[in-house]
Each structure stands twice: as structure tokens, then as C-alpha cells.
Amino acid sequence: MSVYPNAAETAVADAADPSLCAPLPVLGRDVTVPLVTGGEVTYAALDYAASAPALQRVWDDVAAYAPYYGSVHRGAGYLSQLSTDLFENSRAVVHEFLGCRDGDEVIFTRSTTDSLNLLAAALPDGCEVFVFETEHHASLLPWRDARVTYLDAPRTPGEAVRTLERALAHRDPHGPALVCVTGASNVTGELWPVRELAAAAHAHGARIVLDAAQLAPHHPLSVKELDVDWVAFSGHKLYAPFGSGVLAGRADWLREAEPYLAGGGASRTVARRADGGVEVEWHTTAARHEAGSPNVIGVYSIAAACKALTEAGFDRLVAREQHLIAKVREGLAEVPQVRVLSLFGEEAPRVGVLSFVVDGWNSSHFAAALSAEYGIGVRDGLFCAHPLVRTLLGSDPQDVGECGAPEAGPGERSLNAIRVSFGAGTPDEHVERFVRAVKELVRDGAQWKYRTEDGRCVPDRG
Numbered sequence: 001m002s003v004y005p006n007a008a009e010t011a012v013a014d015a016a017d018p019s020l021c022a023p024l025p026v027l028g029r030d031v032t033v034p035l036v037t038g039g040e041v042t043y044a045a046l047d048y049a050a051s052a053p054a055l056q057r058v059w060d061d062v063a064a065y066a067p068y069y070g071s072v073h074r075g076a077g078y079l080s081q082l083s084t085d086l087f088e089n090s091r092a093v094v095h096e097f098l099g100c101r102d103g104d105e106v107i108f109t110r111s112t113t114d115s116l117n118l119l120a121a122a123l124p125d126g127c128e129v130f131v132f133e134t135e136h137h138a139s140l141l142p143w144r145d146a147r148v149t150y151l152d153a154p155r156t157p158g159e160a161v162r163t164l165e166r167a168l169a170h171r172d173p174h175g176p177a178l179v180c181v182t183g184a185s186n187v188t189g190e191l192w193p194v195r196e197l198a199a200a201a202h203a204h205g206a207r208i209v210l211d212a213a214q215l216a217p218h219h220p221l222s223v224k225e226l227d228v229d230w231v232a233f234s235g236h237k238l239y240a241p242f243g244s245g246v247l248a249g250r251a252d253w254l255r256e257a258e259p260y261l262a263g264g265g266a267s268r269t270v271a272r273r274a275d276g277g278v279e280v281e282w283h284t285t286a287a288r289h290e291a292g293s294p295n296v297i298g299v300y301s302i303a304a305a306c307k308a309l310t311e312a313g314f315d316r317l318v319a320r321e322q323h324l325i326a327k328v329r330e331g332l333a334e335v336p337q338v339r340v341l342s343l344f345g346e347e348a349p350r351v352g353v354l355s356f357v358v359d360g361w362n363s364s365h366f367a368a369a370l371s372a373e374y375g376i377g378v379r380d381g382l383f384c385a386h387p388l389v390r391t392l393l394g395s396d397p398q399d400v401g402e403c404g405a406p407e408a409g410p411g412e413r414s415l416n417a418i419r420v421s422f423g424a425g426t427p428d429e430h431v432e433r434f435v436r437a438v439k440e441l442v443r444d445g446a447q448w449k450y451r452t453e454d455g456r457c458v459p460d461r462g
Helices: 008-014 056-068 078-097 112-121 157-169 194-203 252-256 296-312 314-333 363-374 386-392 428-444
Strands: 032-034 040-042 105-109 128-132 147-151 177-182 207-211 230-234 245-249 267-272 278-282 338-340 353-358 379-381 417-421 450-453 456-459
Touching: 056 078, 056 296, 078 105, 078 245, 078 296, 105 112, 105 296, 112 207, 112 230, 112 245, 128 157, 147 157, 157 177, 157 194, 177 194, 194 207, 296 314, 314 338, 314 353, 314 428, 353 363, 353 428, 363 379, 363 417, 363 428, 363 450, 363 456
Parallel strands: 128 147, 128 177, 177 207, 207 230
Antiparallel strands: 032 040, 105 245, 230 245, 267 278, 338 353, 353 417, 379 417, 450 456
């Protein structure tokens, strides 16, 4: 079963030659951090799945524009006109980057979470929503006003499609329905069979939204080729800072819905009525859901990142990332105490996101030691995907737990994992240092004592 066009088959074949693409320059690449054991080291940022460092190209583009910053859609002056043109041109750049269809809307939001909550607010009355328990909370939780069917975690891409088809077969065939699915897991990095899931959804009269927060930064995607109805992603995972996101796709549900926020920019005209109230005519374009002063800096940073990734060549970026994934997986495979978490198996195509646990270690303790003793930044916890991580760890998916370090002390088992993630700006040395650090910590133990403070495992300096 295919997963994506031009996916891992091509990337792995090309990855034997890592010189195809050097790491893209990112902010912070030369930052040094202190080690608890003494001295300093260049920081190895391996938490791209949370927030990727900004591309230097993006930062330079934003800095060049900053002196010309002005209000958008609201001014006759030169800077306002320039900023408005830049804002709307950014919309066109994102439309092209996503391979959208003619007529698709690109709406700028604050984040993936905001995008999916916007779509949830635009659902037609009586809409049924189908979502796998494996989703990030951003796509698991927004559907509070709909009838939601939560689907169990599948163990193969084919099982995912069959599970969805069975669920859709029992829905009301005359009412609206929406399927929400990730493109790449924020826990395992595994690619999902989006094209096949979209076909299943459409065959049963449902629509589908793709959470591309972890896909868009790592892999080319096309709304048209995948045949999804909407796609959502965040700028801060796409090497663009400033808190902007995107919801792109079909316009009809969005145009028929009440504005996501009521206010200036969303309204075309406002007039007093004879009864003392106000009569409002709302915009029918993307502006309908973009009330208030827009984050033009954030929007422009997303467009700049789209351009930079396109010009760098996604095929080359994917090939190099597969090279890094191979380094990490081969290194971790040499440590019997390490178990990499996976839904679809070791051979499943994935982006540069891997989660694992280490026998005999509290995951928060291990992550703290990587930071304090090696200058390596990773993530520990449940990664805002609690049901999925609990399933992968073999616990009850309904168990209650919290993100971050539990009260368990170093060496005690904890209901959380460690996540390492990387991308276009990651040099080989960072993943090599990570693999070496894992081996040394498992073999020799931590060099420092740690304690839990405010829910986090930290070096004991007292």
C-alpha cells in the first residue's frame, strides 16, 4: 500500500550520499550551553517536533521587511499598502506550497490547534467526526460540539484504512461527516496512509482534514494529490517563528459558518437597525475568519519558510533526513535496553521523529541527563498524545496521567517516553553525539545526581 507519492522509497535510495544536501542554516546553530560537569558545548537542538529553530533565511527575510511594517487592509499609506500586498502574496505562496486546488481558501490562524478549532466551529449541524486515538490533542479534542467516534490505534496502515471504512459504514449516510487524521505521528514519526484514508472517507460521503504539523516541515505534500479537503499546520514547526498557522482547503463550510471571531476585518459592512441593534454583512472570503489585526510578521515568516524549503529542494532535504534517521535507528538498535516506540513496525516510513524508553531509567531522568551532561535538548513526557503513548507503552489508554516528569524518582518506571526529533537544520554531529550519549548513559549511568522540582527532573546542585 502506498503511503505518499515520492516518499521513503526514493529518499532511502538517495540517502547513501548525504552530500546531496547540507544542513540548512538555522538560528541558534552556534549557541553554547553550560554542562553540569563543567565546561560548555554547542547546543544540540533535537526537539524539532515541539518547535523547529527558525531558518536563517526566514529571519533575514523578516528583518528586511520589519522597517516597512504597517497595518494590513486598513491603511492608505505606502507601508500599509506594502504590508497588505505582502500579506496577500504570502497567502498565494502558501496556496502553491500546499498544492491546493483552484477555489481552495488559505486562512491564517495562530497554530494547528487554532486551525482545527476553527474548522470544528464551522462544522454543519449534525456533523459526525471520526478520529483515531493516535492523534495529537490538537486534532483529538476540538470536536466538542459534534458526535465523535474515537477509533482504536491501528497496527498497520492497511488496518487504519479498514478501521475507518468499518466505522464509516455505520454512519448516517445522509448527514455530514468529517475524518481527522495526522500525516506523520508526533510520537513515532510514522507516515500515515492519507491518500487511502481520504479515498475511504469520500467513498462514504465524508470529508477529511489532514493534521500536517509534523508532515509539512519534513515532506512535500499536495492537497490535490492526497485529495484531502483541508490541511492544517503551524509555522513554528516549519522553521518560522512568531505564532502563525494555516488552515487551507474547501471554502463552502467555512463560508457558511459564523465567523470564528467577530470583529473588524471579518465584517464587510455594519449598520444600525431601526430597532437599535446592528446589521452585519460578513466577508465570504478568508477574511471572514481572520478578524482583528493579523499577524503579518508571522504570516510572512511562513511564506518565507515555504519558499526556502522549496528552493532547497524537498527531495534532497528528505534524502538527508532519512540519512539522519538511519544513523539514529542504527545507533539505538545497538543498545538492548532501548525500545523504540512504533505502531506500524520498524520498516514503516517515517519523518525525523522517534520516541523510545530505556529499561531501568525514568524517562525524565534520562532526558535531564542528556541536557545537563551532553548539551542535548530532547523531549520527555506524553507529547500531547496521551492515549497513543499509553497504548505504545502497554498501559491502559484510559489511565490518567500528566505531561512531563511524574513523581517517580530516577530509576523508577514512569508513564512517559523520550522523543528525539530533527530536520533540515540538524548537522550529523548532533545525532552522533546523541547516539553516543545514549550508549554512555546506559553503560555508565549519569555522572550527576538529579531530583524532581516543580514536576521536572533537574540536576541536584545542593
